Structure formats: structure tokens, C-alpha cells
Amino acid sequence: MPRGDRWRFGLFLLLFVPAAIMGNPLLLLLSLLPVVQYYLISLLRPPQDILVRGEGRRWDIWTGDKVKVERKLIVREGRGPMYLRLDAPDRTKVVSGGGSRVLWKGREPLEVSLDREIAFPRRGMYHIGSAKLTIVPIFGDEGRTEQRLGQDDHILVHDRKLEVIRLREGRTISRLPLPSRGVGAFGPESTDFRDIRKYASGDRFRSINWKATARAGGGGSLPLVNQYEVEGRLIVIIMMDDGPLMAEEAKGRTALEHGVNAAQILSDLYLGSDCDVGLYAFSGRSFVSPAAGRRQGTMISRQLLELEVTNVQGDIAGAIGAFPDHLRSGPLIIMVTSLSEKNLGLLERGLRDLKRHMRIEGQVHIINVVRESTGVPPDIEEPAAELRHLVKQTGVRRLTSLGARVVDWNPSTEPFRKFLLEKFIGRG
Amino acid sequence: MRIGSIPESTPPVELGPLPQLLPATVALYLSASSLTINKSYQELRLLAFPPQTSGLIDLILLATCLIVITIALLDRSRILHIYHLAAILFVPSVLGRSMVDWPSVLGIEGGLALFSSPLSDLEVLVVGCILVGTFLLHRHTEQSLSDRRLLISLGSSRKEADDVTVHVLLIVMVNILVSALIIVLIHLTLTAFVPVLRELFGAQPGLALPLGLLAMIAVVILTKRLIEGRPP
Numbered sequence: 001m002p003r004g005d006r007w008r009f010g011l012f013l014l015l016f017v018p019a020a021i022m023g024n025p026l027l028l029l030l031s032l033l034p035v036v037q038y039y040l041i042s043l044l045r046p047p048q049d050i051l052v053r054g055e056g057r058r059w060d061i062w063t064g065d066k067v068k069v070e071r072k073l074i075v076r077e078g079r080g081p082m083y084l085r086l087d088a089p090d091r092t093k094v095v096s097g098g099g100s101r102v103l104w105k106g107r108e109p110l111e112v113s114l115d116r117e118i119a120f121p122r123r124g125m126y127h128i129g130s131a132k133l134t135i136v137p138i139f140g141d142e143g144r145t146e147q148r149l150g151q152d153d154h155i156l157v158h159d160r161k162l163e164v165i166r167l168r169e170g171r172t173i174s175r176l177p178l179p180s181r182g183v184g185a186f187g188p189e190s191t192d193f194r195d196i197r198k199y200a201s202g203d204r205f206r207s208i209n210w211k212a213t214a215r216a217g218g219g220g221s222l223p224l225v226n227q228y229e230v231e232g233r234l235i236v237i238i239m240m241d242d243g244p245l246m247a248e249e250a251k252g253r254t255a256l257e258h259g260v261n262a263a264q265i266l267s268d269l270y271l272g273s274d275c276d277v278g279l280y281a282f283s284g285r286s287f288v289s290p291a292a293g294r295r296q297g298t299m300i301s302r303q304l305l306e307l308e309v310t311n312v313q314g315d316i317a318g319a320i321g322a323f324p325d326h327l328r329s330g331p332l333i334i335m336v337t338s339l340s341e342k343n344l345g346l347l348e349r350g351l352r353d354l355k356r357h358m359r360i361e362g363q364v365h366i367i368n369v370v371r372e373s374t375g376v377p378p379d380i381e382e383p384a385a386e387l388r389h390l391v392k393q394t395g396v397r398r399l400t401s402l403g404a405r406v407v408d409w410n411p412s413t414e415p416f417r418k419f420l421l422e423k424f425i426g427r428g
Numbered sequence: 429m430r431i432g433s434i435p436e437s438t439p440p441v442e443l444g445p446l447p448q449l450l451p452a453t454v455a456l457y458l459s460a461s462s463l464t465i466n467k468s469y470q471e472l473r474l475l476a477f478p479p480q481t482s483g484l485i486d487l488i489l490l491a492t493c494l495i496v497i498t499i500a501l502l503d504r505s506r507i508l509h510i511y512h513l514a515a516i517l518f519v520p521s522v523l524g525r526s527m528v529d530w531p532s533v534l535g536i537e538g539g540l541a542l543f544s545s546p547l548s549d550l551e552v553l554v555v556g557c558i559l560v561g562t563f564l565l566h567r568h569t570e571q572s573l574s575d576r577r578l579l580i581s582l583g584s585s586r587k588e589a590d591d592v593t594v595h596v597l598l599i600v601m602v603n604i605l606v607s608a609l610i611i612v613l614i615h616l617t618l619t620a621f622v623p624v625l626r627e628l629f630g631a632q633p634g635l636a637l638p639l640g641l642l643a644m645i646a647v648v649i650l651t652k653r654l655i656e657g658r659p660p
Binding site: 007008011015021022023024025026027028029030032033034036037040041044079080081083085099100101102103104106136138139 | 522523525526527528530549552553556557560561563564567568571575579582583584585588589591592595596599600603604606607608610611614615618641
């Protein structure tokens with residue numbers, strides 16, 4: 001028995017029992033008051049014949065776009081209060097409408113607009129549109145019914161990309177930073193002489209340089225072989241930081257969002273320039289071995305789409321295990337990160353390990369996504385910011401001394417296109 | 429605005445205790461008034477104190493009522509105590525209408541006549557209906573206000589929550605009023621029918637009353653079926 005009915009029944013008994021014992025007609029009539037009230041309550045019908053009008057649509061939009069989800073609630077029968085909850089998925093912003101609503105269905109049919117405008121600052125797949133309706137009984141606190149009404153809209157949010165074709169026009173492609181050796185270590189050998197080295201298992205006998213071996217002398221040691229340049233493609237490895245520092249916001253989006261956007265554009269740009277492009281997330285959770293072609297572009301896009309911020313700051317040295325051979329050939333490494341005194345040390349160590357592993361020294365470009373928040377109270381913000389700046393500058397100098405080029409990108413003040421043309425390519 | 433959730437809502441503003449305190453005070457006043465004209469109260473006045481200070485018991489009654497109201501005014505959860513006090517004060521008025529004289533059986537001198545009152549049956553019934561009705565209203569108001577707080581804390585706008593609360597309370601009030609009117613109507617009908625039924629069943633009031641009630645219930649069911657368009 002619901003609680004509301006329980007106390008009503010209790011009141012009836014409280015009056016009825018003494019009335020029966022004492023044969024009191026007035027008390028007997030009074031005991032009927034809760035019973036009559038209960039009877040009248042049962043005649044009231046709660047809201048029913050409810051529908052939410054509006055078809056579930058499919059949207060294909062860019063990050064930052066807004067979608068207007070149009071729905072209409074119609075209640076034809078019954079009377080009473082209704083509680084409506086229009087939830088928005090995580091990582092979205094309700095611009096207008098939405099939230100929770102409590103409605104009263106009176107004698108007339110009720111029609112309510114449930115239109116919502118929602119902004120999507122992050123990429124991903126979202127389902128939105130249905131409403132959770134709770135019918136609250138007028139009397140008593142139990143007997144609430146809940147139902148989900150309406151169809152969901154399916155919204156696929158993509159990251160915005162630059163028009164790569166336009167970027168490839170003119171002198172842009174010739175100014176792109178490329179690996180210093182020009183070619184990678186994979187592919188058939190050309191006739192261009194590169195070096196003489198000791199014989200290794202698997203080398204062709206035809207490549208043994210007998211004259212050089214004889215000149216070197218040292219009986220019993222391995223013969224020397226000629227090494228030729230290979231006709232491979234340029235290798236570019238994009239390393240994407242997915243550590244906790246990338247969760248901080250800049251211009252309404254996280255540093256990771258900006259970084260993913262940048263990585264996507266760079267990957268398209270280098271793939272369009274016939275390079276082998278690979279991807280490595282600092283956490284090591286996702287990586288794509290360097291390769292060329294449209295399929296590779298799709299694979300990188302998918303990995304970037306699924307990239308999430310992790311709790312642990314990853315170590316870039318993990319990339320050695322992911323693609324050791326490609327790294328040995330001295331590829332162009334582009335790191336997209338957000339430099340801070342918290343990750344500079346780890347980055348420096350990782351960079352040293354990478355350099356040690358590389359047989360041929362490759363170029364390392366670090367794109368530093370500048371974050372807005374400092375995370376300190378305003379009264380100590382300035383001294384703290386100065387201290388941070390000093391520590392950061394020292395760390396950056398150490399990275400530069402290791403041969404890395406650090407380029408700052410502030411998404412709040414400059415779009416990536418501008419950064420790419422003026423800073424990244426411009427001086428590269 | 430928070431990301432990924434409902435918009436921020438203002439904290440719920442509590443209503444004052446007056447909407448609940450007023451019906452409770454009315455019920456207490458009527459109960460106390462019905463008590464003061466009861467014979468048992470008059471007897472108590474004369475017995476407890478010398479005639480010169482008999483007004484003291486009125487003061488004690490008044491002070492008790494005021495203290496309970498003040499406590500309820502300061503702490504809304506104590507409003508229920510007003511109803512408890514009103515019910516206690518109303519007991520002598522109802523007891524006087526009993527058919528079985530238990531006080532005489534228990535050897536109390538005077539018996540039920542001790543609780544006689546100049547009020548008519550209808551007047552006592554109306555006071556009783558007000559007492560029970562306001563108590564029911566109090567319980568429903570508590571429930572509605574609790575729902576209102578919950579709705580606002582869940583993110584509903586205050587305007588919408590207030591609108592719904594007002595509608596609910598109006599329906600509850602009408603419901604209780606109609607229920608009380610039905611009870612009064614039953615009483616009036618029985619008052620009119622009982623002499624007739626008594627004549628029919630050989631002057632047996634004990635039998636006439638339940639029969640009258642059964643007749644009333646039959647009439648209600650019949651009317652409902654006719655309204656619904658079903659055969660009686």
C-alpha cells in the first residue's frame with residue numbers, strides 16, 4: 001500500500017474503532033472522510049495519451065557547431081503534474097531549452113515545445129532528442145511512473161580540418177619541414193652510394209666491398225659492405241600528447257581537441273605530399289605505423305577520433321617499442337603537446353632516449369599548445385606565472401639543445417592555419 | 429552554464445509557515461471553542477479552582493494554545509502538534525454523542541451526560557470535518573512542498589514548480605471540501621431517513637444507522653454507474 005494511502009487508512013481506523021466501540025454516529029461519519037477522499041482521488045486520471053512529436057534525424061556536423069533538436073510534447077488526457085527531464089550528453093553545451101521541466105496538465109490538452117539548441121565542442125557520436133517523463137501523482141508520494149519518449153537524433157561531430165588542397169598550392173609544400181636525410185630507410189635500394197659499414201646477416205654478397213675490406217686489414221674480422229640510399233618515402237611520425245595537461249581548456253575547447261585538430265591537418269598535409277605518416281599517442285594506447293595512402297589517412301583519423309585524455313603523463317620513449325625500425329631511419333617527428341614544468345623533464349628524458357635510438361638523426365618539432373588557465377588564485381597568479389615561465393624557459397632551452405624545435409601555438413589568438421603558414425612552415 | 433548538464437537553477441525558496449499554520453489555528457480555535465461550552469469543561473472549572481479564580485483554567489487553555497502555535501511558528505515540523513492538541517480538545521464534544529454509555533459502565537458518576545454540549549450534531553460534525561479536513565490538507569501540503577523542493581533541486585524553474593504546487597494544492601483543497609460536503613450530506617440524509625427506517629424496522633436505532641449507510645453507499649454506486657453510462 002502506498003505511504004499516502006497508508007496514513008489515510010490509519011486515520012480511518014483511528015476514528016472508526018472508537019466510533020464502533022462507543023456507537024458514535026458522528027465519529028463514524030468522520031471516519032468516512034478519508035475514505036470518501038480516497039474514492040474521489042481514484043476518480044482523477046493521471047496524464048495519459050502522451051506522445052513526443054519529432055523524427056529522429058542524422059546530423060553530420062563540425063566541432064563547435066550547434067544543432068537545434070525540435071520536439072513537441074502532446075498530452076491529451078488526464079490531469080496532474082509531470083516532470084520532464086531533457087538530458088544533454090557529456091561534453092555538450094545546452095545553449096537554449098533543455099534541462100528539467102515540471103508541467104501541469106489541466107483540463108485542456110497540453111502542447112509544449114521541447115526544442116533545444118545544443119553546441120558540440122568535441123568530436124564524437126551523440127544521441128539526443130528523447131525525453132524522460134515522470135508522472136507524479138497528485139496525492140501520495142508513490143506510484144510514480146517513468147517513461148522515455150521520442151526518438152533520438154544521431155549526431156556525428158567531426159573535427160574541423162583546413163582545406164589541404166589549398167594549402168598544397170603554391171610554395172607551401174616546398175617549405176614543409178622534412179626529414180634531414182630526405183628519404184626513409186625502407187624500400188628498394190638505389191644506385192646512390194651512402195656509406196660503408198660492417199657486414200650484417202642478410203646483406204647480399206654482391207654488396208661486399210672487397211677492396212675496402214682488404215685495406216682495412218684485420219684478419220678474421222667481418223667484411224665491409226657498401227650501403228646505398230633507398231628509394232623509400234619520407235617518414236613523418238606525429239606524436240600526440242594525451243596526458244592530463246591536455247585536458248585544460250583554451251578557447252572553450254581542451255588542448256587535446258586543438259592538438260587532435262592540428263595532428264589531423266598535419267597528417268593530411270604530409271600524406272598528400274607522398275610521405276609515410278605514422279601516429280603515436282604519448283600514453284602508448286594508440287599508434288599507427290607509418291605508411292602512405294588514403295587508407296592510412298582514414299586509420300589515423302579514426303585513431304585521433306577515439307583519442308581521450310588519460311590520467312598519466314605518457315613517455316615518448318615508448319614509441320621506440322612501437323616502431324623501432326622507422327625511428328632508426330631518422331624520421332621527422334612532430335610532437336603536439338602542451339609544455340609545462342610538469343612534463344618537461346619527462347619529455348627531455350624521452351627525447352634523449354629517442355635520439356640515442358636513432359641511427360640517423362631526425363628532426364623533432366614540438367608544437368606547444370598554449371593553455372589559458374594557470375590554475376592558481378589571482379593574488380598569486382602573477383608571481384606564479386613568472387616562476388612557471390622561468391622554469392618552462394629553462395626546460396625549453398634544454399629541449400632545444402637536444403635538437404628539438406619548439407613552436408608555441410595559442411589557439412585562443414591564432415587559428416591553426418595562420419600558425420601553420422606563419423610559424424610552423426614559415427621558419428621551418 | 430555547466431557543460432553537459434542541465435542549466436543552473438536558483439536554490440528553492442522556502443515558503444513561510446503561514447499557509448499551513450492558518451488552517452491548523454482555525455481547527456484549534458474551533459476545537460477549543462467547542463470544548464469551552466462543553467459541560468465537562470464547565471464542571472472542571474468549578475472543581476479545579478475556587479469560584480473566584482475559575483477564569484484561571486481559561487488562561488491555562490489559552491496559554492497552552494498560544495505556546496503550541498508559537499512553537500509551530502518557529503518550527504514548521506511542529507504544526508502537527510496543533511492538530512494533536514485540537515483532537516484532544518475536540519474529544520469531549522464527540523464523546524457526548526455516543527450511544528453506548530461506557531463511563532456509566534465503568535462506574536463514573538454522571539456517565540455520558542457529563543460530556544453534553546449545547547452544540548447540535550451538525551455543528552459538531554462540521555467542526556470535526558474541519559479538523560480532519562485541515563489535517564488531510566496539512567499532510568498533502570507537506571507532500572506538495574517536499575515535491576516542490578525536489579523538483580527545484582533537480583533543475584526545474586521555480587516559476588514552473590510554484591505553478592504546479594498551486595494547481596496541486598487547489599485540487600487537494602477542492603477534493604477535501606467535496607469530501608467534507610459529502611459527509612455532511614450523508615449526515616443530513618441519514619437524519620432525514622433514520623426516523624423513517626426506525627419506523628420500518630421497529631424502532632431499532634442500532635440497525636437503522638448501518639442500514640442508512642448501506643443505502644447511501646448503494647445510491648453513490650448507482651449514481652456512478654449511471655454517470656458512466658452503465659446499466660445500474
